[in-house]
Amino acid sequence: MLLPLLFLKKFIRLASLLFAVCILSFFLVNKSPVDPIQAYVGADMMRVGPEQREKIAEHWGLDKTPVEQFYHWSSAIVRGDFGTSMIYRQPVLDVIKDKFIYSFALMLAAWILSGVIGFLLGIIAAVKRDSWIDRLIKLYCYTLASTPAFWIGILLLLIFAVGLGWLPIGLGVPAGVLTEEVTVIDRVRHFILPAITLSIVGVVNVALHTRQKLIDVLQSDYVLFARARGEKGFSLIWRHGIRNIALPALTLQFAAFGELFGGAVLVELVFSYPGLGQATVEAGLRGDVPLLLGLVIFSTLFVFIGNLLADLIYLVVDPRTKEREAI
Amino acid sequence: MSSMMKMVKFSIQPFISLNGRQRSFMTLVIVSLLLLCVILGGLVLSNERIATDLGNRNLGPSLAHPFGTDWLGRDMLTRTLKGLTLSIGVGLTAAAASVTIALILGMLAATMGKVVDSIISWLVDLFLSVPHLVMLMLISFALGGGIKGVVIGLALTHWPSLTRVIRAEVMQLRSAEYVEVSKRLGKSRWFIGRKHLFPHVAPQLMVGLFLLFPHAILHEAAITFIGMGLSPHQPAIGIILSESMRYLSTEMWWLAIFPGLSLLLVVRSFDIIGEHLRSRLDPHRAHD
Amino acid sequence: MPLVEVDDLSVSFKQYTKGFKHKEVKVIHNLSFSINAGEIVAVVGSSGSGKSLLAHAILGILPRNANVSGTIHYDGKELTPSLQEKLRGKELAFVPQSVNFLNPLMEVEKQVRGALKGKDSFKTQKEIFEKYNLSTDVEKLYPFQLSGGMARRILVSTAVINKAKFIIADEPTPGLDQTVVKEALSSFKAFADNGTAVMFITHDIQSALSVADKIAVFYAGTTVEVAPVEDFTGSGERLRHPYSKALWRALPQNEFRPIPGSQPKGDELPRGCLFAPRCDMTTTECLEHLPEKRVLRNGMVRCIHAT
Numbered sequence: 019m020l021l022p023l024l025f026l027k028k029f030i031r032l033a034s035l036l037f038a039v040c041i042l043s044f045f046l047v048n049k050s051p052v053d054p055i056q057a058y059v060g061a062d063m064m065r066v067g068p069e070q071r072e073k074i075a076e077h078w079g080l081d082k083t084p085v086e087q088f089y090h091w092s093s094a095i096v097r098g099d100f101g102t103s104m105i106y107r108q109p110v111l112d113v114i115k116d117k118f119i120y121s122f123a124l125m126l127a128a129w130i131l132s133g134v135i136g137f138l139l140g141i142i143a144a145v146k147r148d149s150w151i152d153r154l155i156k157l158y159c160y161t162l163a164s165t166p167a168f169w170i171g172i173l174l175l176l177i178f179a180v181g182l183g184w185l186p187i188g189l190g191v192p193a194g195v196l197t198e199e200v201t202v203i204d205r206v207r208h209f210i211l212p213a214i215t216l217s218i219v220g221v222v223n224v225a226l227h228t229r230q231k232l233i234d235v236l237q238s239d240y241v242l243f244a245r246a247r248g249e250k251g252f253s254l255i256w257r258h259g260i261r262n263i264a265l266p267a268l269t270l271q272f273a274a275f276g277e278l279f280g281g282a283v284l285v286e287l288v289f290s291y292p293g294l295g296q297a298t299v300e301a302g303l304r305g306d307v308p309l310l311l312g313l314v315i316f317s318t319l320f321v322f323i324g325n326l327l328a329d330l331i332y333l334v335v336d337p338r339t340k341e342r343e344a345i
Numbered sequence: 346m347s348s349m350m351k352m353v354k355f356s357i358q359p360f361i362s363l364n365g366r367q368r369s370f371m372t373l374v375i376v377s378l379l380l381l382c383v384i385l386g387g388l389v390l391s392n393e394r395i396a397t398d399l400g401n402r403n404l405g406p407s408l409a410h411p412f413g414t415d416w417l418g419r420d421m422l423t424r425t426l427k428g429l430t431l432s433i434g435v436g437l438t439a440a441a442a443s444v445t446i447a448l449i450l451g452m453l454a455a456t457m458g459k460v461v462d463s464i465i466s467w468l469v470d471l472f473l474s475v476p477h478l479v480m481l482m483l484i485s486f487a488l489g490g491g492i493k494g495v496v497i498g499l500a501l502t503h504w505p506s507l508t509r510v511i512r513a514e515v516m517q518l519r520s521a522e523y524v525e526v527s528k529r530l531g532k533s534r535w536f537i538g539r540k541h542l543f544p545h546v547a548p549q550l551m552v553g554l555f556l557l558f559p560h561a562i563l564h565e566a567a568i569t570f571i572g573m574g575l576s577p578h579q580p581a582i583g584i585i586l587s588e589s590m591r592y593l594s595t596e597m598w599w600l601a602i603f604p605g606l607s608l609l610l611v612v613r614s615f616d617i618i619g620e621h622l623r624s625r626l627d628p629h630r631a632h633d
Numbered sequence: 634m635p636l637v638e639v640d641d642l643s644v645s646f647k648q649y650t651k652g653f654k655h656k657e658v659k660v661i662h663n664l665s666f667s668i669n670a671g672e673i674v675a676v677v678g679s680s681g682s683g684k685s686l687l688a689h690a691i692l693g694i695l696p697r698n699a700n701v702s703g704t705i706h707y708d709g710k711e712l713t714p715s716l717q718e719k720l721r722g723k724e725l726a727f728v729p730q731s732v733n734f735l736n737p738l739m740e741v742e743k744q745v746r747g748a749l750k751g752k753d754s755f756k757t758q759k760e761i762f763e764k765y766n767l768s769t770d771v772e773k774l775y776p777f778q779l780s781g782g783m784a785r786r787i788l789v790s791t792a793v794i795n796k797a798k799f800i801i802a803d804e805p806t807p808g809l810d811q812t813v814v815k816e817a818l819s820s821f822k823a824f825a826d827n828g829t830a831v832m833f834i835t836h837d838i839q840s841a842l843s844v845a846d847k848i849a850v851f852y853a854g855t856t857v858e859v860a861p862v863e864d865f866t867g868s869g870e871r872l873r874h875p876y877s878k879a880l881w882r883a884l885p886q887n888e889f890r891p892i893p894g895s896q897p898k899g900d901e902l903p904r905g906c907l908f909a910p911r912c913d914m915t916t917t918e919c920l921e922h923l924p925e926k927r928v929l930r931n932g933m934v935r936c937i938h939a940t
Contacts, residue, residue: 240734240735242689242694242734243791244744245692245721246722246727247727247747247791248721248723248747248795249722257739261738261739262736262738
């Protein structure tokens with residue numbers, strides 16, 4: 019198939035999925051028994067009379083039918099207006115922008131760290147297959163795969179913040195300090211534990227995948243023949259193993275954006291790290307519908323971008339797809 | 346010293362001399378016993394042990410309270426076991442529902458023609474495109490939290506991957522000769538599905554159930570930890586761990602360590618059973 | 634003195650059966666043959682009979698779970714794993730059956746150069762490509778882009794680049810068109826003329842007969858007969874083993890009569906002669922012991938009835 023056509027098809031699919039996510043999440047949120055007016059007013063609910071209630075409802079368009087509301091909301095979205103967050107009293111897009119910088123730093127660090135470490139662990143395990151180090155790596159991966167991410171965060175807090183006192187217990191910046199006075203070192207100190215927690219969890223998939231792929235490659239006919247030609251040791255593994263498995267591993271890492279985001283939600287909550295994840299939890303718990311919807315759409319886009327990048331890499335790097343393009 | 350070494354060596358020997366399959370069978374037995382103990386413990390232990398007992402507050406681990414007690418004097422071991430039992434119940438219900446969805450959609454996708462197939466594949470993509478946890482939060486939010494919200498949320502988010510597996514399996518079976526013959530003989534789709542396809546897919550479903558379960562239970566713990574899952578009045582690991590966060594700086598480490606570790610063991614146990622079943626079913630891995 | 638001498642070679646694998654038991658599956662057993670410099674020996678047997686593993690055993694590239702016994706001598710020295718590692722890709726070369734043995738994600742020139750390092754390797758590789766009529770654009774191609782004939786020449790050139798003394802070719806002629814087969818066979822002939830020993834593993838008895846000096850007949854994991862190629866003539870009366878005779882007679886230009894029955898599998902080998910269940914000369918003695926190999930009329934045979 020021609021490359022542009024392939025992209026067009028992908029794009030249409032993405033657009034249709036995104037639209038469906040919008041509909042689905044809008045009507046789910048609409049069904050919620052959580053009273054959006056109470057969410058807006060917060061603790062002052064007792065002092066709000068029925069007239070004020072109606073006014074607020076009118077202001078948010080809550081007096082209309084769901085379909086009308088959806089039309090209203092979605093046409094605003096198309097214009098780039100995601101509404102105003104009820105808890106932050108700011109445009110949703112601004113909230114997301116502010117918070118995303120924090121989350122992006124966290125996820126990027128964890129993404130790179132877990133990718134590199136996971137890849138290395140996978141290679142070591144595969145090359146030393148069935149040795150004690152392979153067993154150790156497998157044990158680590160299988161154990162971690164069965165461990166809730168937030169519990170790892172709690173453990174690290176117990177050890178490094180409470181027990182040893184090396185690192186602060188929470189918050190992206192020290193409490194009670196003005197934003198301008200926060201130093202880079204403060205930020206880094208508050209960043210280390212969340213990033214490590216997220217990386218520890220992220221290592222598992224890459225490591226197990228890399229291990230299996232490399233074992234498959236090492237048992238392949240072409241490695242057999244390479245050995246018959248006298249290739250051996252690290253050069254053999256590099257030329258035929260690592261070069262061939264790096265691409266699938268990278269693809270896997272890109273396709274794992276969804277899990278990365280989910281992990282970030284939990285880790286940010288444990289460490290009171292002021293990112294998107296915490297905003298999602300807040301929005302969910304306190305019924306901030308516009309923010310929740312904005313975050314669902316944003317996280318979906320985030321996953322899409324990951325998948326798209328994964329596809330792109332294959333198209334650009336794999337010689338076999340280049341050939342398809344030429345035909 | 347040397348006689349000690351000999352003894353150790355001697356006692357390890359029988360286990361090592363088992364071959365791979367025997368060892369994996371032993372692991373299976375041990376793991377199943379462990380799970381049985383957890384569930385029995387959760388069901389049998391009396392609620393009195395988790396009643397407020399202000400005389401026994403904030404106790405560290407001891408013989409009477411192996412996991413310690415919390416700030417209300419509740420026995421943490423009992424709370425953990427009851428929490429785990431509840432989680433296993435929730436996880437199994439949700440996983441079973443997910444497997445059912447996967448079975449129906451997978452069979453439909455494979456047998457009802459191209460249009461249905463592409464619709465279902467689109468649905469699979471749809472549910473994979475929102476991060477799992479975010480989708481769970483959304484569904485839980487829509488249903489107002491609680492057990493119902495969690496079970497439905499888990500059931501609705503865990504079916505996509507298994508659906509693909511079942512679809513592929515049924516596709517392969519469908520072209521098998523005996524199914525073709527059955528079709529020519531004018532048997533109904535329902536008959537073919539029930540008599541020929543389902544028996545082959547059933548083992549996959551069993552494996553699917555055990556492999557989905559760990560995900561389900563971890564997600565249940567996560568959503569409850571966030572505060573959008575089971576209610577704080579129910580004994581749940583997510584609740585226990587979320588409470589433990591408040592006492593982190595008081596050095597009451599047992600509040601977080603033991604419940605978390607127990608959850609880890611239970612999840613891993615189900616994983617082991619699932620892996621074992623799969624390797625038994627998959628001839629490619631049978632000789633590992 | 635032969636260049637390579639394989640004596641009593643056995644290769645087996647462990648496999649799980651039902652339940653917790655496992656058993657030994659013998660893929661190759663008590664196999665013996667030898668090959669001289671400048672000679673072509675064809676190892677002929679039906680497909681899927683474990684012939685490839687013989688090549689892997691000589692090169693020392695069997696899977697890790699394989700058990701090997703017996704001895705292999707190369708140039709008078711015992712071919713130990715460390716010697717195998719030293720000689721692989723240098724004096725010992727392997728030509729695999731298909732393009733699938735090339736790394737799908739690497740240009741062919743890099744693979745032909747293989748473990749060879751330094752500036753000279755580029756020069757040598759270019760010379761060889763020229764010799765085998767491979768144009769310079771072929772160098773940068775990936776394996777999946779090669780035509781059947783090109784692939785074969787590439788595979789052969791991997792063996793030539795190191796001036797091997799012993800070349801093992803595994804099924805070099807499956808499903809290729811006649812010109813390619815001829816080309817492949819003539820390249821082996823050329824090696825032998827230059828003093829290289831060639832072991833040629835195949836199920837294609839016709840092409841084996843057209844180039845080989847000796848034929849080793851492979852049955853159920855062992856060589857039942859080694860015969861000079863001239864003995865394959867007439868109705869096979871000069872052949873020694875009943876299986877070789879049957880194989881010869883089964884050829885289309887002879888009687889074209891298939892041999893009834895099938896080869897025993899590696900995990901259910903008969904106790905006595907491996908061919909006994911399908912042989913019409915079977916006596917009670919055949920069923921009791923595996924016949925010892927013996928020298929007969931300038932060849933080798935494992936049959937007590939052979940004359």
